[in-house]
Amino acid sequence: MRIERDLARLDDPYDVIVVGGGITGVCVARETAGRGLRTLLIDKGDFGHGTSSATSKYIHGGIRYLETYQFGVVRESLRERRVLALAAPHLVSQQRFLMPAWKWSKPPTALIGAGVGLYAALGFDRNRYMPEAMKIPLPRWIPRQRLLRDVPWLDADQLQGAFAYHDTFNTHPERLLLEFLKSAVAAGAVALNHVEATGFVFADEHHADGSMVVRGVQVTDRLTGQRHAVRGRAVVNAGGPWMDLVLRHLQRPLGVKVNRSKGVHLLTSPVGGTGVTDTVFARARSGHHVIVSPWQGYSFIGPTDTAVDLAPDAVGVDHDDVELILSTVNDTISNGFPKLTEADIEGTTVGIRPLIVDESKDSYTTSRRHELYDHAPAGVRHLWSIGGGKWTTGRALGEETALALVKSDALDGAAVRAFDSRRLAVHSSFGWAHDPQPYFEAVLRTRAELGLDDATRVHLARLYGTEHSRVLDLVERTPQLAQRLSDDPRRLDIAAQAAYAVTEESACTLADVLDRRLVIGTLGRVSRAEVERVAVVVGPLLGWSIEQTSAAVEAELGRRAAIEIGWRRATV
Ligand SMILES: Cc1cc2nc3c(=O)[nH]c(=O)nc-3n(C[C@H](O)[C@H](O)[C@H](O)COP(=O)(O)OP(=O)(O)OC[C@H]3O[C@@H](n4cnc5c(N)ncnc54)[C@H](O)[C@@H]3O)c2cc1C
Structure with missing residues (x-):
């Protein structure tokens, strides 16, 4: 479309x-x-x-809202979690969360367990119409040894175990x-x-x-x-x-x-390595909670929740945000593992929650x-x-x-x-309530003559659903569009996607293309070469002259650098 x-x-x-x-x-x-x-x-x-592009990347019930008795919000969200998973299974996928409990945890272990149980109960209809492969299991207790096998970076001192429950990933919001x-x-x-x-x-x-x-x-x-x-x-x-x-x-x-509340996330090198597949939702000794999600070969860590008075366009990530997230997550990391530092940060996101005004004492507890x-x-x-x-x-x-x-x-x-x-399925879903896996496998058996590797094919099928074949049509017409936009093997976007962004998806600027049509812009620092490769494709389609294209590249690199200057103290 x-x-x-x-x-x-x-x-x-x-x-x-x-x-x-x-x-x-x-x-x-x-x-x-x-x-x-x-x-x-x-x-x-x-x-x-x-x-909407700065979220924690979850379609979720919001387990932590149970603490502030927002049962109506949690129930509605759990219902919508199911509706969205059925509507867009190629972009919404199940994810196991681990909520660790230490002897010092507040709330105490029994209460965390009660919360997880209540969360499951409020999601009583979680599997209605779900195909077998997408069914969400009931929560369970993971004992300490097993937990440390799955998440070796967790602070083992006084660790009792973790409650495992499922929510869903909004892989690319x-x-x-x-x-x-x-x-x-x-x-x-x-x-x-x-x-x-x-x-x-x-x-x-x-x-x-x-x-x-x-x-x-x-x-x-x-x-x-x-x-x-x-x-x-x-x-x-x-x-x-x-x-x-x-x-x-x-x-x-x-x-x-x-009621504006600023929320920041950090994208870092993967905590504990790429072998960790669970999301950890921990509350540190400080009382701050932190979610560490494995995402695209990185860790996505946050969020903060700070009331702000500024207009949204004036809000950026600052050093205090970064410090808060680093200190919270480091508080949960075992002494045997290196603590995260600013040098591990590859990128940041910031968003402003548009909260309603209520009687709560702060934005964290606001409904x-x-x-x-x-x-x-x-x-x-x-x-x-x-x-x-x-x-x-x-x-x-x-x-x-x-x-x-x-x-x-x-x-x-x-x-x-x-x-x-x-x-109702979303526009290019493979089908309402259809497990997407067979479709991802099927794309590997078609149009082999285009010479795209398997990872790229699945990447396209996941991002574009049924429309991925239209991106492949571009490659068929212009084989150079099969080229990757990055030399980093974690960055799978190809040039055809940049062209598609402009001709079919109304992208008008390099930021529109990089950050919201492709995945590359959401994966931290984007190099000059990556920006230039995108610009070479989109410039002519947007009617830019060579001078305008170079000016757009410089402006985009400048914009991205300015975001980083806001929070980075050390030069990396
Ligand atoms: C850090 C963080 C993590 C979050 N995590 C999650 C999560 O995991 N799951 C979840 O469900 N929710 C999450 N949320 C909440 C969720 O992201 C927001 O509730 C939601 O995105 C708000 O969407 P919106 O459309 O109301 O606002 P926005 O996405 O901000 O959209 C408002 C739009 O209005 C446009 N606009 C403003 N003024 C004008 C104008 N004058 N003319 C034309 N356009 C205008 C803006 O450009 C903007 O695009 C999170 C929020 C934050 C901040």
Whole structure:
């Protein structure tokens, strides 16, 4: 499915305009377009470039929320974990978690066990419709010796064992988000990245009750500076951590706030080596928790959870974030293993959780539930904002929003068709509730003449699902596109993917391609050679001259270096 950045579509009238192309906005667009509503989705940056690409990479129930009695959130998330695993099995996969218990652990071992048991109970329907290979087993206790065999780096002193339970990996959140987006576009939505909502359009007349009536949004194309007024009957503000900044354009207070919490992860050399396949979810002596996930030959470690007052665009990783993660994880590493240092860090991610405002003492304990705010009671009709939520619950939130819009006077009884995404595969899934493994094996038996190695073929099938054959078509037409973009054997992306990103997936910048269409940009430092290889492919497709291509390469390398300067003390 081609996502076409056709700005002429800004002249069309829409039933629903969604501001924000993170997972929340994308899911809203999928649900409204699926119901036959004319839908426009815009994002001021790229699709998924905000919080949605900076997660811990889990589709999960959120076991730790049981500590703050968020049973409703956990139950909904566990239900959605199953819905997403069934919808996109090529990008959502089971992962074993180990929650270690030491004699000094707080909460104590028995209570951790009770929590794990409750988590399993709340996921009572976890295997409904699941093919055998995707079934999630019940949790169990792993005794100390066995645990140290599986995770030799764990601090053995006073270690009792660990509770093993399963959640699911969101292996490449950027690609899964694109799958949801393609589903929305396939259903008729228009999706435009690099288009910012810079104001609202209002009806000439106020409503009979004195309210202002929103009739669309003012937008600016961030690539050309061009402005447009777009007409829409209902507007949904899915700006995530920018939600209140979008509302500022109304220039009147609506009483809705967002509670911003910064979350950082580190990508490091693999703790304990590449043989460790379990995710460790530990609480250190300091009381901070840390998740150490084996991912793509690295360890992905985090998250932090720190309240921030800054606008999301001004937030970066700083040295304190790095220190906090290193000290927490080092607290759980055995003395026989080298402690992690800054030199082990290959990359970082940062995202801002758009939390709701509640009575909690800090962002760590703030509820992860979501809210749909209808601004009519505050005097602005036909405008909704979304607060809170998780990646995992994006689909449910999209559904709830679409149902509210359909019932509202904004759409004035618009005819909608039946749509139920609870049992619907995402756009290029190999099938709803299908074990992807046989498909991955089948791709190894086809199109051998293209000369791609097995790892690359499976990589493409995993990233693109059924659309991987279209990436292979590019290789067939232009064999040079089979070339790897990196000399690092862990980086499997090939040149055809860069071309596909531009022609089919609306990538407009090198960052769009590297960070959200390919995997390479999510694997830490990207070398000059890697950026240049991507630029050589995408420059002509984007209509760049040789000078513009070199300038884009320098700008991208500069952008990436600036991120690192924010936190790295030593020169590596
Ligand atoms: C460190 C961390 C770890 C997490 N881990 C997990 C996890 O493992 N599992 C999980 O389920 N959840 C996780 N979450 C939560 C989850 O990532 C977020 O709840 C979710 O991604 C929020 O999505 P969103 O669409 O609301 O926001 P965003 O993804 O930030 O999207 C908002 C979008 O709005 C756009 N926008 C803003 N202003 C405008 C404008 N004026 N015009 C047009 N567009 C605009 C932005 O560009 C942005 O793309 C984690 C969050 C963090 C920070």
